[in-house]
Amino acid sequence: MARIAIIGLGLIGGSLGLALKRAKIVDLEIAGYDEKGTSRARKLGAIDREARTAAQAVEGAALTIIAVPISQVRSVLEEIAPALAEGAVVTDTASTKREVIAWADELLPETVSFVGGHPIAGKEIAGIDAAEAELFQNRAWAVIPSVRASERAISAVENLVALVGARAVIVDAAEHDSYLAAVSHLPLLLSSALFSLASSSTAWPELASLSGPGFRDTTRLASTPPELSHDIVLTNRENVLHWLDRLAEELRRFRALVEDGAKQEELFKALATVQSTRDAFLRELPARQTGTGAADMLSAGERITAFLMGEFAVRRTKEIQEMLERSERASERPRRGDRP
């Protein structure tokens, strides 16, 4: 019996459990832990076994998924580090990655591979009761290998992603945080600022009564749980500030086009370009998904089974590889900060 551990059984952890169960992998046991309790997740069928601590959940797990808020990732890593099996793979689902990767490098033993993860999916509603097996279907899922992560660990996480219906996008941590600041964290703050502006107006009752689906969609992200928004902003502050400044510039550009009666043609062209570019973006998204979709799910299932089952068989190969890699690194460059 192979084991996957999920630490944190909210919307993401719960949905991941449900999606894995739906994939019907033979002889797989999902152990789960959440500080708020595990019985609801068990009842909903997201996990098989309820652990009483995070450390207990990861015992004997080939793959551990940390799906707690960013502000708790560090302490979870600290807690599970001593309990992780040799060769275990650890991933997470946090929305920013540089801090998380640094924590994993610092806290996890060298015998463990950390491969960061970030499913670009979610809802404004948090918690296990909002979980659904379909949550990751056709969504992007950023995969961010740590420096020490083995190829085997990276492909285990890629297979996990494919198994739940998502599309893996491999990036490094700095790229991830910079890109996500643009397409996720900036929209989040923008949405919040827009809603804050409207709702703090003295005319808010009138504004609310005259608002429609456009206002509702544009401000949807303002309903993100504030703990999550705050964590994101705190752990990606520089990138967020950078994109906030670039947006302010872009808004000034649009403002100038609106204000200047002589620039109406330019304004129209700007609006028309945005519309046609967005339509192209919507049309081409399905094309991006080809080659990673449903057709590959079966083989991803086979691959993750092989990964889980062949744990022992591959361990030796891995140990040898790591030994070789370690000695290569040592000979190639001076190593800073080796522990005494």
Added chain:
Amino acid sequence: MARIAIIGLGLIGGSLGLALKRAKIVDLEIAGYDEKGTSRARKLGAIDREARTAAQAVEGAALTIIAVPISQVRSVLEEIAPALAEGAVVTDTASTKREVIAWADELLPETVSFVGGHPIAGKEIAGIDAAEAELFQNRAWAVIPSVRASERAISAVENLVALVGARAVIVDAAEHDSYLAAVSHLPLLLSSALFSLASSSTAWPELASLSGPGFRDTTRLASTPPELSHDIVLTNRENVLHWLDRLAEELRRFRALVEDGAKQEELFKALATVQSTRDAFLRELPARQTGTGAADMLSAGERITAFLMGEFAVRRTKEIQEMLERSERASERPRRGDRP
């Protein structure tokens, strides 16, 4: 046989026809005209009779609905003015109202009542084929009587609104344009600026591949047909500029909270207030329709949230500080596996 005329059979005019037909009013004939032709609207069942000109459509019509782009409203008013019956009621569906009301005052005979209208509904897709009878269901519909409009005319338009499932909100033209600038035209420009910024980045392919439902929703309005966006901005320029400036201020306020490490509690409270206010807004929208004091309820809700959040924010700020301090201490220590 009573007659309603619809001039302009795109998404809005077509949906209005379908919604009226669904209401199964006895002995009602809907005459329609569109410069692009009327046969598709007739085939889809949105109109009963195809007129060959706008003037022909309004002959004998008790109620005329002008559902053409704002930039064409003036010429339609000019064309139908001589053909309107005495006592006829004319309404429209344009997104801005001051210009339209002024044109109606100038061009329509005194025997005709003009009551402006603006259904706060729509889609990014234009045209008769996107029309649906359900489009206005539970949506707001601003009703803007001109100075000369009779009580009878106002209630005729209110009844039309109720008949298609929407909720009439009576406002004057200046209020309408100011309010809609905040909850519709500003979100539209914001959405366009955000999409423009991301899509003009050199990293756009990566940004696109890592974007999710949040980016898609926040930029949905950027897919508005540029003719419509441009018309709106042109006919409501001052209000749009006003709200663009206020948003720039609000973004600067958020930026300062993000940048200043000492203001994390304030940032968290700002995000938490936005979230709880938006949740209250979503919950209380049906209550607004009964005419109760939704504004007072909301501020009571906000007050208790602020009270509850106060304690939580203090505790959380402490947790976050501890997390960041731990991570700072860790980065001061030599770390394993650092790249040179």
